[in-house]
Amino acid sequence: xxxxxxxxxxxxxxxxxxxxxxxxxxxxxxxxxxxxxxxxxxxxxxxxxxxxxxxxxxxxxxxxxxxxxxxxxxxxxxxxxxxxxxxxxxxxxxxxxxxxxxxxxxxxxxxxxxxxxxxxxxxxxxxxxxxxxxxxxxxxxxxxxxxxxxxxxxxxxxxxxxxxxxxxxxxxxxxxxxxxxxxxxxxxxxxxxxxxxxxxxxxxxxxxxxxxxxxxxxxxxxxxxxxxxxxxxxxxxxxxxxxxxxxxxxxxxxxxxxxxxxxxxxxxxxxxxxxxxxxxxxxxxxxxxxxxxxxxxxxxxxxxxxxxxxxxxxxxxxxxxxxxxxxxxxxxxxxxxxxxxxxxxxxxxxxxxxxxxxxxxxxxxxxxxxxxxxxxxxxxxxxxxxxxxxxxxxxxxxxxxxxxxxxxxxxxxxxxxxxxxxxxxxxxxxxxxxxxxxxxxxxxxxxxxxxxxxxxxxxx
Ligand SMILES: *Cc1c(COP(=O)(O)O)cnc(C)c1O
Numbered sequence: 004x005x006x007x008x009x010x011x012x013x014x015x016x017x018x019x020x021x022x023x024x025x026x027x028x029x030x031x032x033x034x035x036x037x038x039x040x041x042x043x044x045x046x047x048x049x050x051x052x053x054x055x056x057x058x059x060x061x062x063x064x065x066x067x068x069x070x071x072x073x074x075x076x077x078x079x080x081x082x083x084x085x086x087x088x089x090x091x092x093x094x095x096x097x098x099x100x101x102x103x104x105x106x107x108x109x110x111x112x113x114x115x116x117x118x119x120x121x122x123x124x125x126x127x128x129x130x131x132x133x134x135x136x137x138x139x140x141x142x143x144x145x146x147x148x149x150x151x152x153x154x155x156x157x158x159x160x161x162x163x164x165x166x167x168x169x170x171x172x173x174x175x176x177x178x179x180x181x182x183x184x185x186x187x188x189x190x191x192x193x194x195x196x197x198x199x200x201x202x203x204x205x206x207x208x209x210x211x212x213x214x215x216x217x218x219x220x221x222x223x224x225x226x227x228x229x230x231x232x233x234x235x236x237x238x239x240x241x242x243x244x245x246x247x248x249x250x251x252x253x254x255x256x257x258x259x260x261x262x263x264x265x266x267x268x269x270x271x272x273x274x275x276x277x278x279x280x281x282x283x284x285x286x287x288x289x290x291x292x293x294x295x296x297x298x299x300x301x302x303x304x305x306x307x308x309x310x311x312x313x314x315x316x317x318x319x320x321x322x323x324x325x326x327x328x329x330x331x332x333x334x335x336x337x338x339x340x341x342x343x344x345x346x347x348x349x350x351x352x353x354x355x356x357x358x359x360x361x362x363x364x365x366x367x368x369x370x371x372x373x374x375x376x377x378x379x380x381x382x383x384x385x386x387x388x389x390x391x392x393x394x395x396x397x398x399x400x401x402x403x404x405x406x407x408x409x410x411x412x413x414x415x416x417x418x419x420x421x422x423x424x425x426x427x428x429x430x431x432x433x434x435x436x437x438x439x440x441x442x443x444x445x446x447x448x449x450x451x452x453x454x455x456x457x458x459x460x461x462x463x
Contacts, residue, residue: 074326207367
C-alpha cells in the first residue's frame with residue numbers, strides 16, 4: 004500500500020456511508036450537535052500527527068514483524084459498519100452482521116473442507132485458541148496439553164489459565180515439533196490434546212500434522228491445529244510438497260484456529276475458531292438473564308465465550324471475501340503465493356551472499372538469517388547494526404533470538420559457541436504483502452548495503 008492509497012480509502016468510505024444512510028428510512032428531526040467541525044478537524048490533525056510516530060507498516064519497505072495492512076475494502080466496510088456499531092453477541096444487537104459472520108466463517112471452514120462444523124469469530128488468535136483448549140479440557144478432563152517449544156507461548160499461558168497441565172515437546176533444528184519426542188511423551192503421560200502449529204510465529208515452520216494424526220490412531224487424543232498465522236496458506240499452490248501434505252490434513256483435526264487479522268487482510272480484532280464436531284456447542288450453554296434473546300434463531304453469544312464483539316469485524320471480513328473469494332488460484336491466494344515467492348527469492352540471495360548465514364529454507368513467507376561474524380557475539384552485534392542501518396535506509400526488519408544449533412556445527416568456534424547463552428541474534432523478515440515480490444530488488448539493495456556497513460563497522 005502506498006500513501007496515495009489513503010485517499011482512495013477515504014473515497015470508498017464516503018460512498019459506503021452515503022449508501023448506508025440511503026438504506027434507513029427515518030424521519031428528520033433534532034440531530035446530534037457536533038462540537039464544531041473546525042475543532043474536530045484540528046483534533047484529528049493532532050491525532051494524525053501522533054500516528055505518524057509509527058513504523059510504516061502499510062508500506063512494502065516495512066518487512067519486519069507480522070503486520071499486514073487491511074484491504075481497502077475491509078477498511079471501508081469496517082468504517083461504514085461502525086456507524087451502526089453492531090454487536091455480534093446477540094441477534095438483537097447485530098442482525099445483519101451476525102448473518103454475515105455465519106456466512107464468512109463458513110467460507111473459511113470451507114477451505115479446510117468442512118461443511119458441518121461449529122465456529123465463530125473472536126477478538127483474535129489468543130481468544131480463539133483459548134476456546135479451543137477450553138473445549139479440549141471439557142472433552143478430556145484431567146488430561147494434559149502437549150505443544151512444541153516453538154508453538155506460540157499463548158498455549159502454555161492459556162493452559163495455566165484453564166488449569167490444564169501443559170507439556171512442552173522439543174522442536175527439531177527446523178523449528179518443527181519433534182515427532183519422536185512427542186511419541187515418547189504420549190507413551191509416558193496422559194495427553195488429552197496435541198497442539199499442532201501450521202506456520203509457527205517465529206519461523207513459519209509447519210509441524211508434521213500427518214504424522215501426529217497417525218499417532219492419534221494409536222494413542223487417541225484431540226488434535227488442535229493452531230493455524231493463526233499460516234492457515235490461509237492452504238490456498239497457495241506453491242508450497243513445498245512436505246508442507247502441502249500437512250496442510251491437506253488440516254480437515255482431520257478436531258479444532259482449527261485461523262486469524263483473519265494476520266493474513267486475511269482484516270483490521271485487528273478478528274480471529275476465528277472452528278470445531279469439527281458441532282456438538283461441542285453444548286459446553287457453551289448458558290442461561291443469561293441479561294442477554295436479550297428475542298429470536299428463536301441461534302445467537303452467536305450462545306457459542307462464544309466472549310460477549311460483546313465488534314459486528315463491524317464480521318462485515319469487513321464478509322466484504323473482503325466477497326471481493327477476494329477464498330479459492331486456490333484466486334487473487335487472494337495469488338497474494339499469498341507472491342509473499343512466499345518473495346521469501347524464497349530473499350533466501351536465495353542471502354544464501355549466495357558472503358555476509359549472511361541462511362540455512363533455513365522458508366516454509367511460508369518468513370525468512371530468518373544470521374550475519375557472518377568471527378564469534379556469536381560479533382554476529383549478534385552485526386545483526387543489530389544491520390537492523391539499525393537498514394532502518395536508516397527506510398527498510399524495516401525485525402530481530403529475533405535463535406538457537407545456535409539451527410546453523411549447524413563449526414560456524415562459530417566451539418568454545419565461543421558454548422560460552423554464549425546458546426542463542427544468536429538474527430534478522431527476521433515477514434514478507435506478507437503481495438508487493439514484497441516486485442519490491443525485492445529495492446529491498447535487497449538496501450539490505451545488502453546495510454549488511455556491508457555492519458560488517459565494516461562492527462568487528463575485531
Ligand atoms: C499470532 C499467533 C497467535 C496469537 O494470536 P493473536 O491474534 O495475536 O492473539 C497464536 N498462535 C500463532 C501461531 C500465532 O501466529
